[in-house]
Amino acid sequence: MKTNQKSRIVDYIKQFGSITSWEAYNELGITQLGARIDQLQKEGYEFKTEWEHKKNRYGDDVSFKRYYMV
Secondary structure, three states: OOOOHHHHHHHHHHHHOOEEHHHHHHHHOOOOHHHHHHHHHHOOOOEEEEEEEEEOOOOOEEEEEEEEEO
16 A cells, blocks of 8 residues: 555654654655654644754764654
8 A cells, every 4th residue: 555755754753752864765765854744733733853963974064853743
């Protein structure tokens, strides 16, 4: 059965507790996580976010959001 991106995001968060844009891309093939989260919020889902800070492969500081369902 084929699922849509929003249901894959919800299922992923239920299984793993949260999601980042890298996980969405790498695990689910979703490139615009923020847009899908916005759509889910308009459908009544609630999320909290936390900023994460890491270094990329070049040693540069990068920041990104981790999304959790409330």
